[in-house]
Amino acid sequence: MARLNGFTKQQLLDVYRIMYSARALDNKILIMLKQNKGFFHMGCSGHEAAQVAAGLTINEGRDWSYPYYRDGAYTLALGMTARDHFLAFLGRAADPNSGGRQMPMHYSNRSLRIVSQSSATGTQYLQSVGCAMTRKLEKNKEVVYVSSGEGTTSQGDFHEALNLACIEKAPVVFHIQDNEYAISTHKSEQTAGSVYSLTSGYENLSRYEVDGTDFFETSLAFKQAVERARRGKGPSIIISNVVRLLPHSSSDDQRKYRTPEDLENDLLRDPIILFKNNCVNEKIFTEKDIVKIENQVNKQINEDAIWAEDQDHPDVNTALNYVYSKENTGTETKLVNKSENVVMVDAINHALHEEMANNEKMVIYGEDIADPKGGVFTATKGLSTAFGKERVFNSPLAESSIVGTAVGMAVAGYKPVIEIQFADYIWTAMMQIRNEVSVMRYRSNNDWVCPLIIRVPVGGYIHGALCHSQSIDGYFMHMPGIYIAYPSNAKDAKGLLKMACRMNDPVIFMEHKGLYRQPYAATEEPNEDYLLPFGKANYVAKGEDLTIICWGAMVQKSIEAIQKLELGENSVEIIDLRTLNPIDYETIEYSLSKTGKVLVVYEDNLTNGPGSEICSVITDKYFDLLDGPVRRIASKDSPIPYNWFLEEKVLIQVEDIARAINDLLEY
Ligand SMILES: Cc1ncc(C[n+]2csc(CCOP(=O)(O)OP(=O)(O)O)c2C)c(N)n1
Numbered sequence: 001m002a003r004l005n006g007f008t009k010q011q012l013l014d015v016y017r018i019m020y021s022a023r024a025l026d027n028k029i030l031i032m033l034k035q036n037k038g039f040f041h042m043g044c045s046g047h048e049a050a051q052v053a054a055g056l057t058i059n060e061g062r063d064w065s066y067p068y069y070r071d072g073a074y075t076l077a078l079g080m081t082a083r084d085h086f087l088a089f090l091g092r093a094a095d096p097n098s099g100g101r102q103m104p105m106h107y108s109n110r111s112l113r114i115v116s117q118s119s120a121t122g123t124q125y126l127q128s129v130g131c132a133m134t135r136k137l138e139k140n141k142e143v144v145y146v147s148s149g150e151g152t153t154s155q156g157d158f159h160e161a162l163n164l165a166c167i168e169k170a171p172v173v174f175h176i177q178d179n180e181y182a183i184s185t186h187k188s189e190q191t192a193g194s195v196y197s198l199t200s201g202y203e204n205l206s207r208y209e210v211d212g213t214d215f216f217e218t219s220l221a222f223k224q225a226v227e228r229a230r231r232g233k234g235p236s237i238i239i240s241n242v243v244r245l246l247p248h249s250s251s252d253d254q255r256k257y258r259t260p261e262d263l264e265n266d267l268l269r270d271p272i273i274l275f276k277n278n279c280v281n282e283k284i285f286t287e288k289d290i291v292k293i294e295n296q297v298n299k300q301i302n303e304d305a306i307w308a309e310d311q312d313h314p315d316v317n318t319a320l321n322y323v324y325s326k327e328n329t330g331t332e333t334k335l336v337n338k339s340e341n342v343v344m345v346d347a348i349n350h351a352l353h354e355e356m357a358n359n360e361k362m363v364i365y366g367e368d369i370a371d372p373k374g375g376v377f378t379a380t381k382g383l384s385t386a387f388g389k390e391r392v393f394n395s396p397l398a399e400s401s402i403v404g405t406a407v408g409m410a411v412a413g414y415k416p417v418i419e420i421q422f423a424d425y426i427w428t429a430m431m432q433i434r435n436e437v438s439v440m441r442y443r444s445n446n447d448w449v450c451p452l453i454i455r456v457p458v459g460g461y462i463h464g465a466l467c468h469s470q471s472i473d474g475y476f477m478h479m480p481g482i483y484i485a486y487p488s489n490a491k492d493a494k495g496l497l498k499m500a501c502r503m504n505d506p507v508i509f510m511e512h513k514g515l516y517r518q519p520y521a522a523t524e525e526p527n528e529d530y531l532l533p534f535g536k537a538n539y540v541a542k543g544e545d546l547t548i549i550c551w552g553a554m555v556q557k558s559i560e561a562i563q564k565l566e567l568g569e570n571s572v573e574i575i576d577l578r579t580l581n582p583i584d585y586e587t588i589e590y591s592l593s594k595t596g597k598v599l600v601v602y603e604d605n606l607t608n609g610p611g612s613e614i615c616s617v618i619t620d621k622y623f624d625l626l627d628g629p630v631r632r633i634a635s636k637d638s639p640i641p642y643n644w645f646l647e648e649k650v651l652i653q654v655e656d657i658a659r660a661i662n663d664l665l666e667y
């Protein structure tokens with residue numbers, strides 16, 4: 001039987017059918033756009049050969065895919081249908097990518113193991129590496145595909161991902177589809193040299209640069225790269241040079257920044273025409289075969305479009321579904337203490353020990369967390385010795401790498417409990433937290449979940465200056481989709497952390513550095529069965545004249561303020577919130593119904609800080625209970641200086657709280 005480069009006639013007809021379907025889909029959707037049936041499209045025209053070569057090499061449903069928005073033909077090769085594409089374009093309820101939650105071309109399909117993608121270019125790389133790291137832990141031969149355009153390789157995450165993939169010899173195939181443009185920016189303005197040359201220094205990386213308009217050449221590269229990954233030899237990068245035959249998106253007009261000659265030259269490299277001519281010239285199939293396929297595809301696509309338009313929009317009452325899991329945030333178990341005083345950092349360490357023993361899918365990593373150091377605060381001491389360096393390991397010094405890989409691990413069914421060494425350095429991971437961690441469940445319509453835990457030492461009073469003192473609670477309370485714990489003592493820290501380890505949602509777990517070894521934050525240690533639910537505040541003191549709402553290091557400061565004022569028993573009620581998402585407004589309401597006055601005390605700086613929101617909710621909802629103004633007191637709107645007299649001036653002090661209490665009591 002006739003073969004071309006090892007492919008049978010039937011295989012080549014299938015390749016043509018998929019490539020042509022992708023092109024026909026682009027064209028049909030652009031027509032529907034003009035008819036105002038949808039709002040946005042990003043075509044794959046010109047990229048089809050490279051994408052189909054990749055898609056046919058990846059084993060659908062077994063391997064994992066992190067495609068990007070231009071990977072339409074890739075998804076068809078993997079098994080997505082034209083109907084799936086139309087449903088996404090039309091934002092319908094049955095859209096398998098996101099149920100109409102994301103813009104079109106944000107691919108996701110659980111049964112094909114296409115992991116949900118966001119719009120942020122480049123976040124997919126580290127996630128694919130994290131996913132691949134779990135494949136290594138499983139000791140299976142699954143491979144992870146990740147792709148992007150050439151412009152996106154300017155993102156730091158690209159290099160972080162290559163670095164880590166190479167250190168880990170992770171089974172990842174990076175596919176960079178180089179169409180020379182990132183929207184309007186030519187690669188000469190984008191890349192110092194070529195992506196191929198830029199990536200030359202990574203040990204264990206196999207590199208290919210291919211003509212991505214040539215199906216056969218690209219296919220060969222993918223076969224080799226996938227085979228290499230399956231054999232555990234490490235990652236590969238394939239840069240396929242392609243043409244972008246359409247503008248960047250339906251909102252773009254490339255005639256504004258490309259010359260007519262440039263555009264005409266691209267047409268000469270149309271991969272579908274090249275493939276067809278090649279097969280016809282080699283007498284594999286005839287023009288007649290081609291016409292037959294094209295007619296079939298066109299008919300099917302028109303029918304599918306009509307079918308999709310007939311499908312329902314999502315029920316508007318589902319708009320808030322899946323911000324969190326349906327499971328609640330836990331119920332408290334009976335407190336049985338197992339030992340005498342434990343300091344907070346040791347309670348955290350013991351919680352991690354117990355949960356690692358409890359869940360073999362749990363992994364712990366971060367900067368310097370492995371033995372012999374066991375973390376800069378020793379929170380993870382002994383864990384790598386007890387559970388092995390496969391499950392407890394040091395990460396590179398790169399926060400986006402830590403969070404990005406954890407997203408990949410979590411979607412693959414693992415429970416990453418990661419450490420960011422200091423809150424002040426969480427910002428380089430913010431893209432992953434904001435656009436990936438907190439929205440994975442929502443954007444995939446509950447198909448993919450990301451229940452990781454980010455442990456992060458926060459707060460000041462340790463002479464740590466601007467970059468070892470920051471409070472970050474205000475930033476994260478603003479973010480739907482991620483729970484926040486912020487314990488003030490050892491018992492709560494242990495109960496909340498163990499609870500977080502068993503929850504099915506992402507958690508940011510804030511640990512105040514100043515409390516780690518404080519005798520006043522030490523408690524008797526609860527036994528291994530103790531779990532503390534999220535959203536349940538604690539009465540630290542009972543009273544009838546005024547309610548103080550606080551958490552973290554402000555709990556002790558509030559206690560000291562009352563002592564300083566010598567107010568005696570039953571005057572000021574102190575509520576320790578323990579978690580900032582959810583917030584226990586029930587307890588707040590009950591307390592206000594007794595006291596009628598409230599002071600919110602927070603360590604973060606005043607403006608738009610976490611207490612601003614709490615005050616606002618109180619004013620809104622419990623105004624009728626109030627007998628005085630809603631007050632808040634916080635640190636100054638300033639960076640935190642090193643000199644301890646200056647530091648004292650900026651951070652909120654016991655005297656400030658005492659003064660505010662007095663004012664309110666006298667009101
Ligand atoms: C982090 C981020 N910055 C900017 C954008 C806007 N944006 C979307 S696609 C794109 C160009 C990407 O070009 P390239 O990586 O070459 O892929 P191509 O579209 O050419 O296939 C830009 C700037 C974005 N989505 N995310």
Ligand SMILES: [Mg+2]
Pocket residue numbers: 149150151177178179180181182183
């Ligand atoms: Mg590009």
